[in-house]
Amino acid sequence: xxxxxxxxxxxxxxxxxxxxxxxxxxxxxxxxxxxxxxxxxxxxxxxxxxxxxxxxxxxxxxxxxxxxxxxxxxxxxxxxxxxxxxxxxxxxxxxxxxxxx
Numbered sequence: 001x002x003x004x005x006x007x008x009x010x011x012x013x014x015x016x017x018x019x020x021x022x023x024x025x026x027x028x029x030x031x032x033x034x035x036x037x038x039x040x041x042x043x044x045x046x047x048x049x050x051x052x053x054x055x056x057x058x059x060x061x062x063x064x065x066x067x068x069x070x071x072x073x074x075x076x077x078x079x080x081x082x083x084x085x086x087x088x089x090x091x092x093x094x095x096x097x098x099x100x101x
Contacts, residue, residue, distance in 0.1 A: 030101045038082065038095045046090040053082075066093070075101070 041049050049069065050056070058070035067086040072079060080100035087093050 034097050034100050038084075038097060041084065041092045041095065044092050046084075046086050046092065049084060049092060073100075 041052075046067075046069065053071050056069035057072045058068075060068055062068050062085065065088070067090065069084045069086065071082045071084075074080065078099050078101075081096075081098045082100060083096045083098075084092050085094040
């Protein structure tokens with residue numbers, strides 16, 4: 001009986017570990033696609049960004065004097081925030097994406 005319990009616990013543990021790795025792989029793939037999609041805006045003027053994504057939900061100057069445009073959407077009740085940093089010439093120089101899939 002003791003060996004049977006060890007076998008069951010080991011089997012369940014292996015199943016859980018493999019499922020966690022599957023979820024991580026899927027998440028990594030989604031993040032990679034999101035980064036590819038948003039990377040195309042690097043070096044482009046802000047009007048291209050606004051043409052494709054519409055008017056931002058927020059816009060402000062950050063602590064180093066660059067502009068930031070923030071786009072917010074909700075999918076399946078999860079908030080997706082995409083933040084783009086623009087230099088003084090209104091060219092996209094960076095982005096951050098949180099909760100987007």
